[in-house]
Amino acid sequence: MAPTKYDEKPEPGDLIEIFRGGYQHWVIYVGDGFVIHLAPPSEHANAGAYSMMSVVCDRAIVKKEEIWDVVGSDEYRINNLLDDTYEPRPIRAIIREAESLVGNQLPYCVVRGNCEHFVTELRYGKPESRQVRKAVEIGVGVGVAAMVGIGVCAIAAALFGSKDKEKQTK
Known part of the structure; x- marks a missing residue:
């Protein structure tokens, strides 16, 4: 069953993985019900197969939105996936940097600079994407x-x- 608004309670700085079907969209929780994320033009809740068009985008916008507007009816989970590998940066630094990027248009590349790279760089100072690594391993x-x-x-x-x-x- 998908988590509801009352299940998992994210803390500021937490990474949230949203399951969009064939891929995951990643956001970082900044508090008061808001998340910040790197969003290609096709990325929005319930976009379905249309969201897969993000692979052809080369630019994306850093957005601050209410968590439920981004999650929509998709399943999600809090997933600070690299906490065992890297020390998370101080929460205040994460939030300050994330907030300073809102509204900026950034380069976007599914393989080298996607939404997962964006949030892991904010939290750990290291841009990594496990879903890209997994796709490469499967492809190889x-x-x-x-x-x-x-x-x-x-x-x-x-x-x-x-x-x-x-x-x-x-």
């Missing part, structure tokens, strides 16, 4: 599997092809 795995599959087919074709030639010459 699929690529390797495809290459192995092609190699097996090529070997089989060579073996069976040579046997067929032997039969034809006999």
Whole structure:
């Protein structure tokens, strides 16, 4: 069941992961019911497949919005995913920097500068995206599997092809 407005209570500086279907949108909670996030033009609650168009955007806007306007009816969770790896920056520094960026248009790249990179840099001082890393790992795995599959087919074709030639010459 999706969390409701009364379940998880974020604290200022918390990262919130919103499940949009094929990907996650990330925001940082700044208090009083507001979040700040990097949003390509197609990114909004309940955008569905249309939000996937963010992959073609090269600019995004830093927005401050009410959490429920961003979450909409999607599932979400508080996910300070790198707390075990990095020391979070002081909350006041996180909030001050996030607030100073509101309204700015920033470069956007799904692979090198997406909403997850944006919030992890605010919280930890390190721009990282686990969903990009996971997609790359899956892509590499699929690529390797495809290459192995092609190699097996090529070997089989060579073996069976040579046997067929032997039969034809006999």
